[in-house]
Amino acid sequence: MKSFFTENTIGAAFVAKPIQVGDKVITLGIWDTAGSERYEAMSRIYYRGARAAVVCYDLTDSSSFQRAKFWVKELQNCEELCKIYLCGTKSDVIEGDRSLRQIDYHDAQDFTEEIGAQYFETSSKTGKNVDELFQKVAEDYNSTAFQFMTEETGVDLGQKKDSYFYTCCHNN
């Protein structure tokens, strides 16, 4: 399971990931989107109809947290049904040297509560928390799917994630 995210899928901008939720299998369609400012104007095309978004930022780079906040606002404005997951990346680096952390855990947690999102700190290097994150995405989708769907046909979820674990918001 762990290797699925850490090795096989790096370098794939699109992944269809089946996840077991109870007695059902939910397939997440995970899209990587370009996070650079240049393509900001086009980003809406990507998350149209998305039901979940993982907004990533670099725990060792406070400017990337500001970018993440921007994306959160953008998503909240455009996609009401889209659940947001805030994700601090490179947790392995911080575990190695705590002084490198630039975004306090509680600050991030507070912000996440404020926007009604979920907060995770992950490492794509060790794979820590990555599966937990997507498991949570799948479970949340499963529980909300009943509210919105008359018939349980769609096991597929157009789910979007800002850049593959590390790319999106931390570059600027």
Added chain:
Amino acid sequence: MMSQRRGIHVDQSELLCKKGCGFYGNTAWQGLCSKCWREVNQREKQRQIQEDWALAERLQREEEEAYASRHQRAQSQPAITPFNKFEERKTKVKSSKVNTVTKFFTPSIKTPPKKDAGPFDTQSTPSPSSSASRQSTLDSDRAAREFIDFLKPVKSGREIFKQCRAFTESMVYKRDMGADELSESVQDFYQNLSERLQSQFKGSSELVEKVMDEVEKYMMTRLYTEVFCPETTDDEKKDLAIQKRIRDLHWVTIAMLCVPVDEEIPEVSDSVVKAITDIIEMDSKQVPKDKLACITRCSKHIFNAIKVSKKEAASADDFLPTLIYIVLKANPPRLQSNIQYITRFCNPSRLMTGEDGYYFTNLCCAVAFIEKLDGQSLNMSSEEFELYMSGQTSPHWPQPTAASSSSGTAALTQVHNSLDLLTGLGERQERVIEKARQLESDLIDWTDEVEQEVQSALESFPLETQNTTANTASGTASASLSAIDSENIENEQLPPPLQPQMFAG
């Protein structure tokens, strides 16, 4: 009858249809009633269309004949089949272009004239006969056969086929409906059918998907000519706009877009070429799913190019700029029409989820980016951008070493080299011309000088001249002769001429 109102008197008979059918006419319809006008208008339009087709067909035939006679020898060689294939596609495109031209000729696209002609006319004469439409009938016949073959082993396949056929035929007559309505009814049909299949096959979603793919293939092959780039939309205008836009952006380099691709590596440039071919090929497919497959193949080649160049995994931040670059280089034919067609008539589940949907979304983004592109998005000032766009200057080619190592296929560098050579040649030619002019003026100066000297010499020795003229007695040559003589300064030093002397004796 009194039809007086506010002082304007109009005779009742003037209001009636000129054909005398008893209904009221309208000046906008040349005094005919709506029914008669439609008839007249329709006939004229039909005639026009047929004439256009005849002309177009003749032109194409002539062209093909000319081409065939020219290339007979080349075609007899078996080694060039891929080229033949390419030519085939080219002629196909050509015929579709002819199609577009006739569209320009038929007046008033906005008012749907075929509405009434629909159920009656189209049955007898499907559409203006042409090689293109004949081809499409062949295609749809084949699609129907394949569809039937596919459905034979499927439970209640007969029923499915009947429904699809009925719906498809009904769609043919609705073609002057707005594109959005057409799309909506097709999407509704997809959804209803797939829901029914879902319950019928007890949730075997794989089978449902397979059937739906075949349904889409059958229906869209049949409807392609009617619903691709329909006259009711401005798709065609958008096609031309984006095509022109991409042409204007020809100067955009790989470095400006920050494309992480190194075309100097053979495998990379190979992938780039394949990606370009795939995205261009999209236009030749009829079924939305096949078009999507072209986009996906193109994207896979792009990923390969990035992977080989960067020697590490690619993310969307690498992929999107590269896709934009590929679209700029390829300038795919009828790009907007294709995107619209896919959006309207593809199975929606495919566009929202799955790999194809992801890459298609990226293509839409790339197109949106190209449309909105400005100086800022290329990291340059807007003045610079405007200069490049207007074609006044172009970013200097050999942009030393950095650019030449990061960009530039062999062909491109060759072009640059030739350009450099040409500029060198131009400079040299200018220098030659300048020198020639100088030589010319030198020559003129020299003759003037000589003339002046001659004049002055003449003035200083007038007597001598007279003498010589008398002596030689040849009128015209005298001047030059005397000049020569006048210069003969030694004359003075000569001993006086001998005088005759008398010797007595």
